[in-house]
Amino acid sequence: MPRMNNEKWNEFLKRIGGGRSARDVCGNDKDMPSWRIVSNKLNEDTAFASKYSLAMENRGQVYADKISEIVDKVVDGLIDPNAGRVAIDGLKWMSMKLAPKKYGDVHKMEVKHETSYVDALKEISGIVDSTTSNALRTHEETEKNKTIQ
Known part of the structure; x- marks a missing residue:
């Protein structure tokens, strides 16, 4: 794996924000770091941890967008309604966990x-x-x- 610089870290965050899991990016992309390196970076660099958190929220938005795509496919008869329901439930759950402020069940007001x-x-x-x-x-x-x- 090549040495990680700010440009590479930004690319890593971009892939996460695009809907991929850190496990997928770390395990399958040869130009990306191992999860151990990412975990160390998250623990040591608060600015990076904040950017990672934002990327995870963006990932939740991507999953929420996929729900409308699945609904369209179910309506068009391309996907079995039961299979669509299962997929939508899974994507809703993931969206709630990744972006709780936006899609979570509990909304806090300060x-x-x-x-x-x-x-x-x-x-x-x-x-x-x-x-x-x-x-x-x-x-x-x-x-x-x-x-x-």
């Missing part, structure tokens, strides 16, 4: 609180109190005017 709940409730209470007191004042004045006449 909310940043700039004030405390207590402060927000006090503010709302103040608004409600002022609205209520204005309404009472108006009602009292209306009643007062009725009794004067």
Whole structure:
């Protein structure tokens, strides 16, 4: 195997992002490193690990795209519906595992609180109190005017 430089590592990531597994790329492509070398790189280089993670998400997108291709083939009668269902289920599972943010069952929402709940409730209470007191004042004045006449 030739020495790995940034260009070769980028090519490795491109193959992963194109839908191939790291095992396939490492085992079958003579110009690519062994899985042991890739594993060491992932453990030692956080920037590469981040790029690898992105490539894996892209791989999940490729699998999701394959689902629509299989659906078209089933509709056209080129693939048995049961075989298509099995393939689609497998691709959905892989997409969920590779790109959980996009295709996963659990969606997390992060909310940043700039004030405390207590402060927000006090503010709302103040608004409600002022609205209520204005309404009472108006009602009292209306009643007062009725009794004067």
